Amino acid sequence: MLVKSVREHIADGRFQRSLSLVAAASSFVSGLEVGYEHYKGSYSNLAMYTPVLLSGALTGAALAGFVSRRAARTAMRWISAVTLADGVIGFGFHIRGIQRKPGGWRIPVVNIVMGPPIFAPLLFGTAAYLGFMASYLRREEDPEEPAESGLQGWRRELNEGRFQKHLCGVAAVWAVFSGFEAWYSHYKSRFRIWAQWTPIVLAPLQFAACLGAIFSERAARGPLPAISALTAIDGGVGFIYHARGIARRSGGKKHWLYNVLYGPPIFAPLLFAACGALGMLASMLRREGQ
């Protein structure tokens, strides 16, 4: 009964509150991640504070969006857009950061691995984009039949729950960014545990499944949810591994702040899992134009 109702809500695009919560959670998690990563970099550039402040603001706005329709359509929408822009600007800063490391782009592998995480700002921006999408959805309590909203084009399709391809596109770029992050940070620790290979293998599959789902409805109904489920599970297992990795560092839980800072990035696997969750969500949506 509940499952059926959830599916209906998703298919109708009536899940603004839920997606706002998801956006709040992912913004919170990526805010923590960027907070300690930039702490590691001593906040040496003032711009390094912006993602931390923005993710806090977005978390707040998304929570407000959960409560109020108006907040969802105003604050959440615009703060999401600003955060997305901040991610793109941050991407530029990270490229410059790699270039400024000794050897710069002349030794790309060394400096991508050891320098600022190149795709992390874009991943941060993509997470914020969820809030932007949520701002156009209908709310759970809205009637099944969409009222005349006055929205046109992709906005209207979001509003009516017909945005499968759109969400697949988001999940596809998410898979690229998150997978690349996993690749170079696992490479840095030399694939010490075989499970470190799993996101490297799954990310391209997830990307391919999302891409396939954009072009074919069949791919969106079959392979997409299957692979997305694997990705989500893998991210969850990864979270456990990362937590264990932190606990196993010297000092373990006694020096938890230090070990969270310098140990395996605790929230990164959750962001990877979120990619799988998005894929599963996309598979339940209606396609554009239907």
Place this chain on the structure above:
Amino acid sequence: MRRYRDEEDVDYCLVGVGSAGGVLLQRLAKAGFKVVGLEAGPFWDTERDWVSDEKGSHKLYWNDLRITGGKDPLSLGENNSGKGVGGGSVHWAAFAPRFHPSDFRVYTQDGVGADWPISYEDLKPYYELLEREIPVAGPAYFPWGDPHGYPYGPHPMGGVGNVLVDGCTKLGIRVCAGGPVAILSGSRGNRPHCIYRGFCIQGCKVGAKASTLITHVPEALEYGAEVRELSMAFRISMKDKRRANGVHYYDENGREHFQRAKAVVVCGYAIETPRLLLNSACAGHDSGLANSSGTVGRYLMAQAGNVVLGRFAELIRMYKAPPAHALTEEFYETDPRRGFARGFAIQTVGPLPIAFAKQMMVAKGAWGWGMRRVLMDYNHWATLGVLGEILPWPENRVEVAEEKDQFGIPVAKVSFSLRENDKKLIEFGKKTVMEVMRAAGAEEVVQESRYAHLVGAARMGSDPGTSVVDKYGRTHDVSNLFVCDGSILPTQGSANPGLTIQSLAARTADYLIAQGDKVFDSEERDMTPPPIRRRLAVRDTFAKGVPRVFK
């Protein structure tokens, strides 16, 4: 720790528990032999005995009387010989590159030096094993020699490494950042990861830097080996002309003891090993034990270790990283255009203030108030080192002098002179490093000539007429006397010798284990290569929490 009585006939008596001795001790004990390791220095209690202080760490070196000479005399003591359990591995900077395949056939290839009785392929499995055992951190792809990757990830860069990377990339020289260095970049078992405090060569109190004191000796003790500290061996005793039966040594109070043993392994490094062999001269071995070829003490090698110092406008802070964390081996191999045989490596150095002051005293003549000003400027200086191959020459040797040490044992006299090839190599290396330093943006560049590492003086070879030991470290003259340390190296390459010394020790151990009792009661020399025994590696090398390495 298990204790043996002097009169108990142990299987192996090792003289020296250092880099090689520690590995050998662990292997033999784990294989079930009764082993005693005599160590002239103390068994360090790292918390009590070591200090985070440059001057206070001088007791890690072999500071007993030695006499140095020749046209280019070596400075002995710090940076080239250790005393105490762990030996040199306690104060090495822990750079752990492999030798190149070409190092094993220098004579064939370049017409100088000597060929090794083994090839790179013989040693390669031991390199791979030891890199995992100690373990070595470095890049996933190391492009020189036989290209390979390292089990632990590279270290973050310090100021000096950044200078090297910067200078090299500007000149188009390939460079390797973050290793290879035997310092943990992630914790392992009960050893924490590096905390970048810079006190590597003062003895790593953290336990992140590998030394046999923490990697191999604990397991050796667990399997029943004895390490007898403060025991200074002075003579190897012979049962008859072909067989040794034990070692005479003094304890800390100067009392004489005799440890009986079925076989003796000398692991005393390039000065103490030949000194002990020469001091053990007896009827039938009049010019020194195992010295029928006259090569004991000869072909001693040190590497050119010129230090190039550059001043930068920005802060470098040399102390904030392990001294060893970046290098290039782009100039390692012979290049006929350069006009000399063999080559050199460029490595980060990063001295602490006292070492820096000594270097500046030589390099700039800094003294008095000038030295004060130079030292106040310490944080702006970076140091890179040449590590150049000096070829083995017979006149570079260890002899015994008339002078006696505190026990009354004749001390070693070391003569060292450079030949033409060495001088050209040093000149070229120095110039190249200065170019790198300037390319990185140094506004002032100075240099100090010095030498690093000591190997040779009991070299291995297949011809008993020109070498002291065979390819497994067994002396040609005495069938149950072995040498296992850096002194058996016929040539030295431009790589730091630590990893090679430990790999050779693991190989000798496999040979001894494969030979079993034949070593003790037969004079037959079985030269069949032993199988590699990966199970004898220290615990956890292949278990959980340990890196997977792909072949």
